[in-house]
Amino acid sequence: MKKILVTGGAGFIGSAVVRQFINDTDHSVVNVDKLTYAGNLQSLVSVSDDPRYRFEQVDICDAAEVARVFREHQPDAVMHLAAESHVDRSISGPADFITTNIFGTYTLLEASRAYWSGLDAARKAAFRFHHISTDEVYGSLGDSGFFTEETAYEPNSPYSASKASSDHLVRAWHHTYGLPVVTTNCSNNYGPYHFPEKLIPLVILNAVSGKPLPIYGKGDNIRDWLYVDDHARALRLVLERGQLGETYNIGGWNEKTNLEVVQSICAILDELHPQSAPHNKLITYVADRPGHDKRYAIDANKIARDLGWKPQENFESGLRKTVEWYLQNTEWVRGVTSGEYQNWVQKQYGVPSAEC
Numbered sequence: 001m002k003k004i005l006v007t008g009g010a011g012f013i014g015s016a017v018v019r020q021f022i023n024d025t026d027h028s029v030v031n032v033d034k035l036t037y038a039g040n041l042q043s044l045v046s047v048s049d050d051p052r053y054r055f056e057q058v059d060i061c062d063a064a065e066v067a068r069v070f071r072e073h074q075p076d077a078v079m080h081l082a083a084e085s086h087v088d089r090s091i092s093g094p095a096d097f098i099t100t101n102i103f104g105t106y107t108l109l110e111a112s113r114a115y116w117s118g119l120d121a122a123r124k125a126a127f128r129f130h131h132i133s134t135d136e137v138y139g140s141l142g143d144s145g146f147f148t149e150e151t152a153y154e155p156n157s158p159y160s161a162s163k164a165s166s167d168h169l170v171r172a173w174h175h176t177y178g179l180p181v182v183t184t185n186c187s188n189n190y191g192p193y194h195f196p197e198k199l200i201p202l203v204i205l206n207a208v209s210g211k212p213l214p215i216y217g218k219g220d221n222i223r224d225w226l227y228v229d230d231h232a233r234a235l236r237l238v239l240e241r242g243q244l245g246e247t248y249n250i251g252g253w254n255e256k257t258n259l260e261v262v263q264s265i266c267a268i269l270d271e272l273h274p275q276s277a278p279h280n281k282l283i284t285y286v287a288d289r290p291g292h293d294k295r296y297a298i299d300a301n302k303i304a305r306d307l308g309w310k311p312q313e314n315f316e317s318g319l320r321k322t323v324e325w326y327l328q329n330t331e332w333v334r335g336v337t338s339g340e341y342q343n344w345v346q347k348q349y350g351v352p353s354a355e356c
């Protein structure tokens with residue numbers, strides 16, 4: 001049994017990782033999360049009473065508090081997911097992205113290094129710092145080709161530039177100080193507990209309540225969709241078996257245009273929520289995102305070949321599960337769509353938000 005310090009464990013992907021550790025392994029978890037607008041302890045109610053789960057409301061930029069967490073909990077590994085994660089917010093307000101994603105990662109690296117340096121030889125050798133990043137650091141693809149681990153970094157948004165910076169810091173802490181790190185870069189995740197500022201949950205909730213489904217530009221931008229539980233399984237595998245200093249790309253082999261994604265959600269809702277069908281009549285083309293990356297697509301052969309990972313979910317099965325989850329979990333939805341969310345939707349789309 002190991003103790004894993006997970007940062008950002010109250011977020012979308014972090015909460016999936018925490019739930020898997022508690023439900024599917026004998027490891028214990030310390031969830032370190034500041035609880036920004038995107039952090040939600042309601043996503044962890046199914047595991048929060050487990051004695052192997054602990055929560056620390058801490059900002060990763062607070063060096064003294066992060067050091068205290070290491071001292072008190074003595075973790076065997078760190079999985080670093082805490083970040084500002086939404087591209088549109090990074091365009092309208094980049095400061096928090098620079099602070100958390102760059103300075104916060106630096107602070108966590110320094111605390112990890114100080115703690116790791118003081119461990120005995122066996123625990124020192126077994127320690128891991130796993131940095132969770134994005135395929136957006138590679139920039140944008142044309143009509144063909146895939147992002148591999150060798151693709152040059154060309155980040156285009158304030159979000160992806162801040163994540164690229166954090167990847168470089170993690171790499172440098174390995175090469176300079178010997179900190180035992182692994183890094184993963186994944187494609188767009190989707191699934192339950194996703195904050196409805198991102199395309200898929202936003203469209204599901206807007207469609208259910210008869211609100212416009214905003215498509216940026218022509219809807220022909222392509223994303224490569226990965227079901228969040230498949231991603232969490234891949235992360236656990238990389239933590240256990242990844243080679244030190246290596247990076248692994250994680251993707252679902254599910255390239256779709258945004259319009260295809262929205263049409264698929266509408267078709268599922270026509271079946272499950274027929275009272276407001278056809279939902280695709282709500283599709284509304286809106287102004288494009290500045291600097292909108294055209295296409296992302298991950299070559300996930302390395303993690304398949306070296307670690308034996310492959311996704312269990314295809315896009316059709318994963319999307320159906322996701323839509324069903326949002327229809328069934330109205331309390332969770334109500335919790336996240338009150339408060340700050342209303343301001344964001346008003347500011348971004350100029351219309352009142354969807355509430356379930």
Ligand code: NAD
Binds near residue numbers: 014081188
């Ligand atoms: P999210 O926005 O849902 O959650 C981020 C979490 O980090 C929240 O719980 C938030 O409270 C916490 N947090 C933010 N700032 C913090 C700070 N200063 N100190 C402590 N906690 C803080 O994000 P997500 O979608 O779960 O993404 C998790 C990680 O995966 C991020 O690093 C992101 O860059 C990366 N990623 C996400 C996707 C995706 O499709 N969602 C794709 C590729 C990579």
Ligand code: TYD
Binds near residue numbers: 197
């Ligand atoms: P998003 O979920 O924000 O993820 P990312 O920007 O990290 O890829 O967006 C996914 C795609 O959907 C992206 O091409 C932008 C587009 N999009 C819309 O067309 N409308 C929307 O309201 C949102 C939020 C995104």
